[in-house]
Amino acid sequence: MEPARESPNAPSDAILEVRGLEVTFATDRGAVKAADGVSFDLKPGLTLGLVGESGCGKTVTALALLRLVPPPGRITGGRVLFGGEDLLALSERAMEDIRGKRISMVFQEPTTAFNPVLTIGDQIAEALIIHGGAGRAEAHAAAVGMLDKVGIPDPAERAGTYPHQMSGGMRQRAMIAMALICRPDILIADEPTTALDVTIQAQILDLMGAMQREFGVAILFISHDLAVISEMADEVMVMYAGRVVERAPADALLAHPLHPYTQGLIETLPRHGVGRGRLPAIPGTVPDLGALPDGCRFSDRCPLADDGCRAADPPLTRAPGGRWVACYKAAP
Amino acid sequence: MSTATDSRGMFGLALRRFRRHRLALGSAAALVVLAVLAVAAPLVEAALGVDSGVVDLFNRFAPATAAHPLGTDELGRDVLVRLLYGGRVSLLVGLVTALAAAVIGTIVGLIAGFYGGRVDGLLMRFTDGVIALPLLPLLIVLAALDLEKVGLPAAFVQSENVSLYRIIAIVALVGWTTVARLVRGAALTLREADFVLAAHAQGAGALRIMAVHILPNLISPIIVATTLSVGSVILLESVLSFLGLGIQPPIPSWGNLLTNAQELIWTAPALAFYPGILIFVTVIAFNFLGDGLQDALDPKAMEGR
Numbered sequence: 083m084e085p086a087r088e089s090p091n092a093p094s095d096a097i098l099e100v101r102g103l104e105v106t107f108a109t110d111r112g113a114v115k116a117a118d119g120v121s122f123d124l125k126p127g128l129t130l131g132l133v134g135e136s137g138c139g140k141t142v143t144a145l146a147l148l149r150l151v152p153p154p155g156r157i158t159g160g161r162v163l164f165g166g167e168d169l170l171a172l173s174e175r176a177m178e179d180i181r182g183k184r185i186s187m188v189f190q191e192p193t194t195a196f197n198p199v200l201t202i203g204d205q206i207a208e209a210l211i212i213h214g215g216a217g218r219a220e221a222h223a224a225a226v227g228m229l230d231k232v233g234i235p236d237p238a239e240r241a242g243t244y245p246h247q248m249s250g251g252m253r254q255r256a257m258i259a260m261a262l263i264c265r266p267d268i269l270i271a272d273e274p275t276t277a278l279d280v281t282i283q284a285q286i287l288d289l290m291g292a293m294q295r296e297f298g299v300a301i302l303f304i305s306h307d308l309a310v311i312s313e314m315a316d317e318v319m320v321m322y323a324g325r326v327v328e329r330a331p332a333d334a335l336l337a338h339p340l341h342p343y344t345q346g347l348i349e350t351l352p353r354h355g356v357g358r359g360r361l362p363a364i365p366g367t368v369p370d371l372g373a374l375p376d377g378c379r380f381s382d383r384c385p386l387a388d389d390g391c392r393a394a395d396p397p398l399t400r401a402p403g404g405r406w407v408a409c410y411k412a413a414p
Numbered sequence: 415m416s417t418a419t420d421s422r423g424m425f426g427l428a429l430r431r432f433r434r435h436r437l438a439l440g441s442a443a444a445l446v447v448l449a450v451l452a453v454a455a456p457l458v459e460a461a462l463g464v465d466s467g468v469v470d471l472f473n474r475f476a477p478a479t480a481a482h483p484l485g486t487d488e489l490g491r492d493v494l495v496r497l498l499y500g501g502r503v504s505l506l507v508g509l510v511t512a513l514a515a516a517v518i519g520t521i522v523g524l525i526a527g528f529y530g531g532r533v534d535g536l537l538m539r540f541t542d543g544v545i546a547l548p549l550l551p552l553l554i555v556l557a558a559l560d561l562e563k564v565g566l567p568a569a570f571v572q573s574e575n576v577s578l579y580r581i582i583a584i585v586a587l588v589g590w591t592t593v594a595r596l597v598r599g600a601a602l603t604l605r606e607a608d609f610v611l612a613a614h615a616q617g618a619g620a621l622r623i624m625a626v627h628i629l630p631n632l633i634s635p636i637i638v639a640t641t642l643s644v645g646s647v648i649l650l651e652s653v654l655s656f657l658g659l660g661i662q663p664p665i666p667s668w669g670n671l672l673t674n675a676q677e678l679i680w681t682a683p684a685l686a687f688y689p690g691i692l693i694f695v696t697v698i699a700f701n702f703l704g705d706g707l708q709d710a711l712d713p714k715a716m717e718g719r
Contacts, residue, residue, distance in 0.1 A: 148614075148615055150614050150615060152606075152611075175619075178617045178618075178619055179617065181614065181615055182615060182616035182618075183617055187612070187615040189611070189612055189615075191608055194607065194608035195609055195612040196609055197613070197627050197630075197631070198609075198631070199630045199631055200626075200627075208613070208616055208618065208626070209616045209617060212616065212617050212618055212619075212622070213617055260616070
């Protein structure tokens, strides 16, 4: 595939340009591409939603931006341009300066993403000490200020407590404070609300929106839940089996999905006041990346697939309205 | 409502669990008494009005009196005061050596477990090698080594305490393997933890992640292992001293007091009995203390029983 064909008419205001990103895992049965030719832009103050089923390569793509893909995975291709520099070409030392300071990450499980034996305040202050050369007292004060911003009551007292003494929602707020303490340009949020109750989930989404307005941070918001994505994202990218299959402005994508997989995802959303009985489901499961079907990767689950689909993998091509879709049968 | 009790944190809870552990509590008390007496040896000496360094051949094998509560030895020196001075040496050697071994083992284990792969393989094969060394012959060779020829300054080599430093170094150099394996195993697991990934994502370097994020999670097992090893170090010191390769007289240690008593076992069995019982009590107390700390610091281990 040619990355050139995938690249959108890149607006110059993009802060991060990902082109043809490829992550390969060495397995017993040979090399498997968990992300294959993924391209997108992140723009300041805007949110890109990344949606797809489990195992489609969302988290691997996110970790690749920080060059934190766990072994046996390796980034084997593409470029990640941040301020004109290719992050994939930087030294590990230079990459450490970017992590947490310019690009930071919120994880899915606030329970395990905090170190159980360190106080919340120390963990939030850490990035400032690493990057800003801030003193302990100064960094601690900043951490308390940040806890206050993310809506934690008694922030000065809370900073001295341990993770297990907080509720899940509180911990996720603290995690957002930790990610934003250095005022990064980009925030990667990997399923930040999946582990939370629905009511807490809404609060966290509100908080992330408010933080984005205050700091102008660009967000890559990853979720398997299209309903959550639709609330947060300005633009949505749908991944399937390591490939981007559709990318479009959020409203357009939800109102009028082009790819059969996206259509399937939207149909599975429960809608208020519409219909009764069973929700539709997409038949089958995400294919094993080691044993992909020939041609289009979705062809074995797709109601529209024909011999042409099974013969060649459709490239991501431009569609009207600033949209991109990888499907021969895409609804016009 | 929970914060009031919770805020004392893990160590508050551990303390409460520890206090329920009678045997460990008793052991801790016994060790504290022994340590205080050993540290206060000069005071005891002054209070009794004796001088344990002075030979008094007119007063050999004296029975217990007010001035000599445990009698005197074959050179007329006060047995109690000699035992206390010996305790100073034996406890000091035990603690310092166990600490030094724990430091070496922690560093080796952390590096092996954190980096994994080839580094881990190399360090662990080296550890296996050290474990496989026949300990006693090696210690004998090391103890017989002429330090001046190794390049150490003559003043240091001829100082009275050199046998003390020598035994600490020797035992620490072979004793770190237990802690290294323990730490390595735990670090291998911890490096996969989400919070380590989160620390990476915050821009923390390898050294920082090892020292700030992984090490504090390993403190409890390291404390337990170190406590347990104090006992075995004291035993090893007494063995070496008994063989004449450890602490050299006139510095007393429980080990070389035992050596002295060996020839007199028929004339004055008490002289062998006292250092023997002190070694026994100390070693067993450190073992009970280690078990108690284990149960207190790691309640999961106790549930399994």
